[in-house]
Amino acid sequence: MEMSILEFASTQGWRERLVLEKPHMTMQNYLWALRVFCEWAKKNPDELMLERQRERSLKLEDLKTASFKRIVEYQLEDRSKTKHTKALIVKALASFYGNNNGSIYD
Numbered sequence: 001m002e003m004s005i006l007e008f009a010s011t012q013g014w015r016e017r018l019v020l021e022k023p024h025m026t027m028q029n030y031l032w033a034l035r036v037f038c039e040w041a042k043k044n045p046d047e048l049m050l051e052r053q054r055e056r057s058l059k060l061e062d063l064k065t066a067s068f069k070r071i072v073e074y075q076l077e078d079r080s081k082t083k084h085t086k087a088l089i090v091k092a093l094a095s096f097y098g099n100n101n102g103s104i105y106d
Contacts, residue, residue, distance in 0.1 A: 005031065005034055005035045005038060005044070005045050006031070008044055008045040008046045009046060010045045010046050010048075010049040010096070010100050011031075011034065011045045011096075013099065013100070014095070014096050014099040014100065015027070015031065017099050018030060018031075018095070029088060029092070030091075030092035030095060030096070031092075033088055033089040033091075033092035033093070034092055034093065034096055036089060037071075037074060037089055037092075037093060040074055040078060041070055041074070045096070048067070048096075048097075049097075049100045051066060051067060052065075052067045052097055052100075053101075055067060056101075067097070071090060071093060074086075074089070075090065
């Protein structure tokens with residue numbers, strides 16, 4: 001499932017901020033990382049954000065949320081990526097969620 005993550009509002013706003021704050025290569029890596037995670041999770045960026053916003057409105061403990069568990073599960077399950085690549089993906093996700101008021105580190 002090849003998706004263009006730039007079609008989604010949550011990604012567009014995030015990308016606009018990345019352009020201002022990060023080197024071009026970092027921005028490209030972060031966008032790639034989000035696409036890889038979305039494909040693995042079978043969710044688009046807006047769906048990830050809606051889920052995270054619901055979790056925050058319910059004031060769930062971060063370690064018990066589906067969003068947090070999904071990130072941990074990805075790190076454990078995807079054996080095709082190196083530790084460095086997985087760390088990059090987590091860093092990109094933290095940036096994505098944080099930019100959309102859905103921080104995974106509250």
